[in-house]
Amino acid sequence: MTAERFADEVRGPEDLARYPPEYKKAIGKIVVSHAVNELKGALTFDEPAIRMAPTPKFKWLVSRNTMEEFNHHILFARLAEAMGLEWKDKKPLTIFDYPMVDWAEFGAIKAVVDIAELIELDDLISSTYLPLRKVAKDTYPDEKFHVGLGRDIVRTLLVEDATNRARLQAAFNELVPRTLDFFGSSSSENNETFVRWGLKKRSNEAMRQEYFREVREYLLSTGFAMPPVPEKYRKEIAL
Ligand SMILES: [Fe+2]
Numbered sequence: 001m002t003a004e005r006f007a008d009e010v011r012g013p014e015d016l017a018r019y020p021p022e023y024k025k026a027i028g029k030i031v032v033s034h035a036v037n038e039l040k041g042a043l044t045f046d047e048p049a050i051r052m053a054p055t056p057k058f059k060w061l062v063s064r065n066t067m068e069e070f071n072h073h074i075l076f077a078r079l080a081e082a083m084g085l086e087w088k089d090k091k092p093l094t095i096f097d098y099p100m101v102d103w104a105e106f107g108a109i110k111a112v113v114d115i116a117e118l119i120e121l122d123d124l125i126s127s128t129y130l131p132l133r134k135v136a137k138d139t140y141p142d143e144k145f146h147v148g149l150g151r152d153i154v155r156t157l158l159v160e161d162a163t164n165r166a167r168l169q170a171a172f173n174e175l176v177p178r179t180l181d182f183f184g185s186s187s188s189e190n191n192e193t194f195v196r197w198g199l200k201k202r203s204n205e206a207m208r209q210e211y212f213r214e215v216r217e218y219l220l221s222t223g224f225a226m227p228p229v230p231e232k233y234r235k236e237i238a239l
């Protein structure tokens, strides 16, 4: 990073005209991507899981989780709309093309995929664009709850039937490598722009490494194996 990092605190869309268009464009990319992906995730994984949930307690908790994911979409979509940006025609990430088939898989998704969102929010919480900072702060505790819910589902499945372990391990093996892609390319120009404008703190690579560390800690501490690192990330994820 050569240029000095932008450190203003920008209060809202009305102040964006005072800064180069690149700043608004960078914020736009982040908020539109979140608006689209929170909606896609809620529709693909969370809403169908309410039906799959096996007990009243889990139906209630998954309903709350689903309501929150739809709400995250609304909060990011409002940020986009306040900036005059359209999000409806943007495509979600391919990680959401994942055909979730059962309850164990939903538990695995919440336990390890939502950690990626927590890592992303960790950076956005100190964003120079204050409306984005506020949404990141407001959604952070929800994502914590989602990860906890996933772990609760995994724990319950293991207690109920030891053969569930193999099913869960298979789900982690599928999900973890896919989620590494969530952070984007390690030589991303977008990411450099986000860091230069103080919208994010870390590189995609650093966030991916942190993700890997956290997932490994969780999986190993619960007796699962860490899925192998895909070839393309072998250099940057040192074990
Ligand atoms: Fe979310």
Ligand SMILES: [Fe+2]
Pocket: 069, 114, 117, 142, 143, 146
């Ligand atoms: Fe979530």
